Amino acid sequence: MELLNTLVDNGLRGESPTRAEALAVLATRDEDLLDVVAAAGRVRRQWFGRRVKLNYLVNLKSGLCPEDCSYCSQRLGSAADILKYTWLKPDEAAASAKAGVAGGAKRVCLVASGRGPTDRDIARVAETISAVKEGNEGVEVCACLGFLSEGQGDRLREAGADAYNHNLNAAEATYQDICSTHGFADRVDTVRRARDSGLSPCSGLIAGMGESHEDLVDVAFALRDLDPDSVPVNFLIPFEGTPLAGQQPLTPQECLRVLAMVRFVCPDAEVRLAGGREVQLRSLQPLALHLVNSIFLGDYLTSEGQTGSADLEMIADAGFEVEGADTTTLPEHRTSADRVSVRRRGAGTDLPPNA
Ligand code: SF4
16 A cells, blocks of 8 residues: 555654545555554554563542543542542552562553642652652653643652653644643643653543544644654543543554554654553454554553553563663654654654664
8 A cells, every 4th residue: 555655664764644644544444454553563663673661550649630521530520430539658659669660660650630739749749759769770750740830840850750741632623522621732831841841741642532533633743743752542431420431432443543643643752552452452452562662551540451461461472572671762863862853744854763
């Protein structure tokens, strides 16, 4: 397929496709799916080989959020049957992180529900970061605490945080349909703020909320423009008690096309398979490893995933290997001081591949 040859050539150079090409990936037929996976798989292997980075979530604070994101079980007024608690103590969080690291995780994501941290919360999380790092040598720590105010990113960086996650989740044009308490621009601001503080930016999307292909390409291109180092792709888990409870899932084939499109749009970024993979990709999860180079190990924030041992078995069975703590995840040009930012078609430079 001519389209796929073009996308591979661009992806191997670190260039993203045109909007029309990204839409065309989403519109490919089920019978062409393996060709699409193989093409995006070549791009994935160019930048990340056959390595899979494992990430482990520690939910520091759960539920009781004043925001109303309609996909979220922790939203204002949610009737979802989830655990609700306020701030884990640093030693509790460190003990939980240890279990993830023992299972092979090289990044621990410290997540708290809520609009954003107070300065007191930042001090508490700073203690937790120290405790996690002390007990787990070499581990990367990513914080995910909501909107950052002035100076909070700097304080997290000083405390030892390596990265900050704040997802765009949905396209700008439809953002108000999924949330009324904040806007798309607020999310963009926080991703920029994190980067400005020297934190590795992590920002992704949710598919399966009833969005169009155009919406998915819009959010993928908005992410490309923000140029995060990591791009988590979530598939909606339609929690009972939330407005999206009755949302029809995507087919596993559609999920793979979304992941392939994101890989082509962000060829040399860490694309991470995140929440909802068990419910939406189901038995096709191993094929996703040809597209993403990173997954969450085991459970998510308020839902259970497959067990960590099943994840490790899946990775080995599919012919991939868990990325070791001594390996740098990102290609060198993304981590060097004179970092080359995102390249678009026609603006490409020859970049050294990492694999
Ligand atoms: S701000 Fe975060 S925790 Fe709160 S409702 Fe939205 S996604 Fe859920």
